[in-house]
Amino acid sequence: MKETSKELLRVLTLKDAVGVGLGAIIGAGIFVVTGVAAGVSGPAFIVGLIIAGIIASFNGLSSAQLAAVYPHSGGTYEYGYRLLNPAFGFSAGWMFLLSKLSAAGVVAIGFGSYFYQLVPVASPIAISIIAVIFLTFANYFGIKKAGMLNLIIVSVTLLSLIYLVFSGIPVVKTENFKPFAPFGISGIAEASALLFFAFTGYARIATLAEEVRQPEKTIPRAVIITIITAIILYVAVSVVATGVIGTEKMAGSKSPLQVVAESLTTPAIKTVVTIGASTAMLGVLLSQILGISRMMLAMGRRNDLPPFFQAIHRKYKVPHIGILVTGAIILLLTIIGNFDFVVRAASFTILLYYSITNIAALKQPINEQIYGKAIPVLGLIGCVLMSVSLPLNVIITGVGLLLVGFLLRFLFRKFVTN
Numbered sequence: 001m002k003e004t005s006k007e008l009l010r011v012l013t014l015k016d017a018v019g020v021g022l023g024a025i026i027g028a029g030i031f032v033v034t035g036v037a038a039g040v041s042g043p044a045f046i047v048g049l050i051i052a053g054i055i056a057s058f059n060g061l062s063s064a065q066l067a068a069v070y071p072h073s074g075g076t077y078e079y080g081y082r083l084l085n086p087a088f089g090f091s092a093g094w095m096f097l098l099s100k101l102s103a104a105g106v107v108a109i110g111f112g113s114y115f116y117q118l119v120p121v122a123s124p125i126a127i128s129i130i131a132v133i134f135l136t137f138a139n140y141f142g143i144k145k146a147g148m149l150n151l152i153i154v155s156v157t158l159l160s161l162i163y164l165v166f167s168g169i170p171v172v173k174t175e176n177f178k179p180f181a182p183f184g185i186s187g188i189a190e191a192s193a194l195l196f197f198a199f200t201g202y203a204r205i206a207t208l209a210e211e212v213r214q215p216e217k218t219i220p221r222a223v224i225i226t227i228i229t230a231i232i233l234y235v236a237v238s239v240v241a242t243g244v245i246g247t248e249k250m251a252g253s254k255s256p257l258q259v260v261a262e263s264l265t266t267p268a269i270k271t272v273v274t275i276g277a278s279t280a281m282l283g284v285l286l287s288q289i290l291g292i293s294r295m296m297l298a299m300g301r302r303n304d305l306p307p308f309f310q311a312i313h314r315k316y317k318v319p320h321i322g323i324l325v326t327g328a329i330i331l332l333l334t335i336i337g338n339f340d341f342v343v344r345a346a347s348f349t350i351l352l353y354y355s356i357t358n359i360a361a362l363k364q365p366i367n368e369q370i371y372g373k374a375i376p377v378l379g380l381i382g383c384v385l386m387s388v389s390l391p392l393n394v395i396i397t398g399v400g401l402l403l404v405g406f407l408l409r410f411l412f413r414k415f416v417t418n
């Protein structure tokens with residue numbers, strides 16, 4: 001378990017990269033947030049979903065453009081350092097860690113509750129703990145093995161959602177789409193802000209850029225395929241869900257797709273949807289461990305975290321210390337619950353992260369700008385507009401967490417590294 005190389009293995013293909021992106025995206029967004037969005041917008045939340053997907057596409061293309069030129073672990077953290085300044089870089093890295101660690105705890109708990117419905121052999125929390133330990137070691141034994149496991153998980157999730165769509169199409173009722181926009185433009189805008197976070201996993205591909213083959217070609221293609229697939233799937237599921245049960249029932253449930261499944265007579269549909277929800281949570285958790293550990297690696301290299309995080313395993317060529325620490329923190333959050341105030345601030349932290357991505361893309365030399373300046377400008381505008389629509393307490397909490405990060409960084413560099 002000694003560091004013998006400072007480079008990770010470039011073994012992820014286009015298929016693997018798309019799998020990582022879809023595994024990170026298709027989770028709580030489609031299974032939970034659609035119900036919340038339906039409550040604030042009515043059937044017009046589908047329009048909000050498309051708007052969110054378009055804004056996510058702008059941000060995704062900015063990430064892809066940067067990762068193609070700077071194919072290193074850390075994603076926006078690395079771009080902030082290279083193209084802007086250390087304050088931007090650290091802000092992106094710190095906010096990424098906070099939001100993804102807190103979200104991972106929530107996802108682990110969610111997996112336990114869903115899987116318990118299928119196989120009640122242990123308590124939901126025990127199932128969650130087992131899942132965290134299993135996925136930590138799946139990550140530990142090499143990125144290729146983790147990628148293969150991720151493809152299996154994502155395939156099951158996709159097939160379950162496709163089964164739901166085709167099961168629901170024959171019983172869609174057009175009257176469930178009327179009135180289409182009962183809360184007007186403001187409702188659609190709020191729905192798009194909520195649903196934007198259902199798309200944010202595509203950046204995981206950029207975070208793992210150091211392990212992707214031919215990153216200058218593979219990453220842009222993977223990001224585009226991932227986002228297009230997610231938009232098509234999300235719209236199809238949302239249209240069917242609305243047509244089958246209506247937005248009032250969707251809004252009144254914490255698991256709207258299970259309510260849809262209960263309304264259908266297709267063989268084993270409820271079990272299939274529950275399996276899909278379970279694998280979706282599992283896929284997100286796997287991708288969280290992948291992304292967080294690579295961010296720790298990048299931050300360890302620049303002394304924004306203790307330098308032992310930059311260690312790479314001699315045999316498996318993974319940031320093993322980062323993986324183990326990530327697994328331990330998620331395990332702790334799973335056992336004690338999650339920090340609600342951090343979770344609430346996740347919306348602000350994600351928007352800050354992608355704002356920095358777009359600013360960095362704008363700062364790239366013209367010869368590196370694959371998509372020109374329009375894409376990052378539109379992405380930045382979208383992030384800013386959505387961030388100002390957030391509640392003031394969420395913004396204040398996010399800024400406070402960022403200041404805590406800078407204080408810890410200052411103390412670490414003053415008393416530990418000197």
